[in-house]
Amino acid sequence: QVQLVESGGGLVQAGGSLRLSCAASGLTFSGSTMAWFRQAPGKEREFVAAINWSGDTTYYADSVKSRFTVSKDNTKNTVYLQMNSLKPEDTAVYYCAARYGSRWYTASQAYAYWGQGTQVTVSS
Secondary structure, three states: OOEEEEEOOEEEEOOOOEEEEEEEEOOOHHHEEEEEEEEOOOOOOEEEEEEOOOOOOEEEOOOOOOOEEEEEEOOOOEEEEEEOOOOHHHOEEEEEEEEEOOOOOOOHHHOOEEOOOEEEEEEO
């Protein structure tokens, strides 16, 4: 059974930083593309960032490019999202997602496995 467990969310002031982690189990982690999505109240879930199975290719939504960094540690079965220069509009529940294969997609339907989410709140 695949499990993705996010951690690291919290309350931070604008301009601050947070690092989210997503620990995976029951998944062939080294053969998986991992992604982060977020969903703000009243809005649809949106793509944030993705990293391919080997960790050498990353992709970001324009809204977070140059502020967020996604990485993965295949020895720890963990993917990270380092978030810097946070803005109030980054406030959302952040979800970790996984799919087998080397391609990343921005559509949530492409990912078969999801975590329960972690709340990130950025105050102004």
